[in-house]
Amino acid sequence: MSSHLDTVTSLERLRELPATALPALAAEIREELISNVTRTGGHLGPNLGVVELTIALHRVFSSPRDAIVWDTGHQSYVHKMLTGRRDAFARLRQADGLSGYPSRAESEHDLVENSHASTALSYVDGLAKAFALRGEHDRAAVAVVGDGALTGGMCWEALNNIGAAPHRPLVIVLNDNGRSYSPTTGSVAAHLAVARDGGTPALFDALGLAYLGPVDGHDTAALERSLRTARALRAPVVVHCITQKGRGYPAAEDDEVDHLHALSPPGSGDAGGRPWTSITAEELVDIARQRPDVVAVTAAMLHPTGLHELARVFPERVFDVGIAEQHAVTSAAGLALGGLHPVVCLYSTFLNRAFDQVLMDVALHGLPVTFVLDRAGITGNDGASHHGMWDLSLLGLVPGIRVAAPRDEPQLRALLREAVSHSGPTALRFPKGHAGPELPARGRIGGADLLCGGRPGGVLMVVSGACVAAGLDAAARLRMTGEDVTVVDPRWLLPVDPALVAAAEAFRLVLTVEDNGCAGGYSQALNQALRAAGCTVPVHGIALPQRFLPHGTRGDLLASQGLDAAGIAAFVRAHCASRPLRRSG
Ligand SMILES: Cc1ncc(C[n+]2csc(CCOP(=O)(O)OP(=O)(O)O)c2C)c(N)n1
Numbered sequence: 001m002s003s004h005l006d007t008v009t010s011l012e013r014l015r016e017l018p019a020t021a022l023p024a025l026a027a028e029i030r031e032e033l034i035s036n037v038t039r040t041g042g043h044l045g046p047n048l049g050v051v052e053l054t055i056a057l058h059r060v061f062s063s064p065r066d067a068i069v070w071d072t073g074h075q076s077y078v079h080k081m082l083t084g085r086r087d088a089f090a091r092l093r094q095a096d097g098l099s100g101y102p103s104r105a106e107s108e109h110d111l112v113e114n115s116h117a118s119t120a121l122s123y124v125d126g127l128a129k130a131f132a133l134r135g136e137h138d139r140a141a142v143a144v145v146g147d148g149a150l151t152g153g154m155c156w157e158a159l160n161n162i163g164a165a166p167h168r169p170l171v172i173v174l175n176d177n178g179r180s181y182s183p184t185t186g187s188v189a190a191h192l193a194v195a196r197d198g199g200t201p202a203l204f205d206a207l208g209l210a211y212l213g214p215v216d217g218h219d220t221a222a223l224e225r226s227l228r229t230a231r232a233l234r235a236p237v238v239v240h241c242i243t244q245k246g247r248g249y250p251a252a253e254d255d256e257v258d259h260l261h262a263l264s265p266p267g268s269g270d271a272g273g274r275p276w277t278s279i280t281a282e283e284l285v286d287i288a289r290q291r292p293d294v295v296a297v298t299a300a301m302l303h304p305t306g307l308h309e310l311a312r313v314f315p316e317r318v319f320d321v322g323i324a325e326q327h328a329v330t331s332a333a334g335l336a337l338g339g340l341h342p343v344v345c346l347y348s349t350f351l352n353r354a355f356d357q358v359l360m361d362v363a364l365h366g367l368p369v370t371f372v373l374d375r376a377g378i379t380g381n382d383g384a385s386h387h388g389m390w391d392l393s394l395l396g397l398v399p400g401i402r403v404a405a406p407r408d409e410p411q412l413r414a415l416l417r418e419a420v421s422h423s424g425p426t427a428l429r430f431p432k433g434h435a436g437p438e439l440p441a442r443g444r445i446g447g448a449d450l451l452c453g454g455r456p457g458g459v460l461m462v463v464s465g466a467c468v469a470a471g472l473d474a475a476a477r478l479r480m481t482g483e484d485v486t487v488v489d490p491r492w493l494l495p496v497d498p499a500l501v502a503a504a505e506a507f508r509l510v511l512t513v514e515d516n517g518c519a520g521g522y523s524q525a526l527n528q529a530l531r532a533a534g535c536t537v538p539v540h541g542i543a544l545p546q547r548f549l550p551h552g553t554r555g556d557l558l559a560s561q562g563l564d565a566a567g568i569a570a571f572v573r574a575h576c577a578s579r580p581l582r583r584s585g
């Protein structure tokens with residue numbers, strides 16, 4: 001017997017389904033979510049929580065004429081299943097497969113691809129204005145925003161504007177499951193919680209928006225009624241839906257950490273070594289035991305950044321500020337002004353949101369704040385807006401900040417201690433995944449570690465962080481074909497080490513390798529330093545292209561950009577073949 005989902009071959013067919021069929025449809029969707037996502041990895045918990053909500057949305061609103069914007073977008077799998085992509089889930093988040101976020105290339109029903117939270121209200125504010133100005137008064141602008149995303153400052157900037165336009169229709173569907181990863185923090189979450197007891201949060205009315213709710217976010221009929229009422233209001237309105245993250249799958253419902261917020265693909269653990277995040281977490285606890293001035297700040301990512309370990313030991317010294325990176329950074333500046341040394345733990349890509357705060361609230365005042373940037377470089381399955389390929393370029397613009405990239409566990413521990421001992425701003429960056437085996441130094445060149453080679457006249461490879469292993473492998477391959485390659489790890493990338501500048505003169509080519517965009521990265525900084533010192537040795541950089549890169553595995557994406565051993569070796573061969581050896585001495 002065909003399932004209801006089999007009959008829903010279009011949104012029109014979805015709208016034709018009798019209401020009595022909707023609970024069964026929801027059950028079928030949940031079953032497919034669980035079977036697919038437990039195999040591919042992905043955001044299972046969030047999507048299990050929006051099954052009925054998504055069905056109701058697409059029965060009441062007519063996408064794409066009506067614009068539906070999914071905040072963060074990690075909860076758009078059901079939307080994708082209902083808009084013709086059910087069969088593509090077998091390759092969810094895999095190279096050339098279905099994106100884990102909305103994708104404009106995939107569907108006209110997908111508007112916003114950015115996975116950075118708290119943007120949807122601003123988008124629909126703009127969409128509502130555009131519809132009004134274009135006379136498209138039949139079109140609805142609908143945002144689906146989570147209670148976690150609602151802790152982001154952009155939401156309140158948008159609400160300030162939306163509430164001031166009482167005659168401009170706009171629907172905000174608040175998907176309130178009480179969670180980001182962890183329970184959503186802050187006074188807004190506490191205020192919204194009254195709705196779980198049937199109360200009415202007064203906040204939205206005070207801001208000039210109509211409020212409908214609380215609505216049972218798993219009762220499709222109730223959801224449809226509320227959404228139809230919201231649509232008919234033709235005014236800014238919040239539909240407050242109470243949902244359960246992970247609903248319908250006990251393994252997710254019972255997961256107290258984050259209700260299976262983001263499942264890794266089975267078997268995706270790296271071979272060897274420990275996760276960078278775990279090493280950092282452990283070292284931070286040891287540091288905090290010795291340094292009562294060290295505190296930590298997270299933007300709603302306590303477990304993903306490993307800070308739950310520190311919070312377990314020193315709960316009063318870890319601050320979860322919500323999905324509020326700008327506030328995280330400037331409140332850290334306040335902590336530093338108050339005599340403490342804050343460690344702000346973020347995913348690299350989310351630092352983008354707080355660049356001005358790093359520049360003008362921390363660095364301008366030379367404050368002792370340490371940024372730990374996890375997921376730096378290519379991250380993999382989360383795709384373009386998650387790759388941490390911007391931080392080296394951004395931090396290269398910040399006067400006075402010191403930036404490090406550890407190559408292995410001992411270096412991570414050492415660099416973290418050096419960072420929190422520095423009197424000014426510092427940053428450490430490392431990728432998603434596991435730190436490989438220890439890569440011991442053979443000597444020093446200023447503050448840089450000499451890892452192999454050392455004979456003048458050959459190639460000087462300057463490589464840092466997780467790229468060092470591939471660099472050493474490439475150097476070994478090149479030595480087998482007669483190329484002499486000296487490999488150094490600067491440890492502290494920025495500012496550029498003057499000793500490296502001085503040493504470069506003895507080589508015929510300097511090669512940099514970095515898991516960052518090529519615009520404004522380390523290669524550019526080293527090249528500028530060499531030229532400023534009057535050194536004429538050419539610098540070639542292997543880096544990521546300055547464009548948005550797709551999702552896939554980290555290893556495959558690095559290899560596709562020539563950042564693996566084979567790619568590095570081929571690059572050197574190509575550039576050295578065109579340059580005669582410089583005789584040393
Ligand atoms: C600016 C930014 N910071 C952090 C994240 C990481 N992140 C992804 S989903 C999420 C929690 C979102 O909670 P909520 O909006 O309530 O959605 P839910 O998962 O509960 O459906 C976070 C912190 C992000 N995507 N964007």
Ligand SMILES: CC(=O)[C@@H](O)[C@H](O)COP(=O)(O)O
Pocket residue numbers: 072074115261262304375379382432
């Ligand atoms: C949607 C979001 O931003 C996060 O949930 C992210 O997908 C998690 O990434 P990791 O799996 O690398 O922790």
Ligand SMILES: [Mg+2]
Pocket residue numbers: 146147148149175176177178179180
């Ligand atoms: Mg939530």
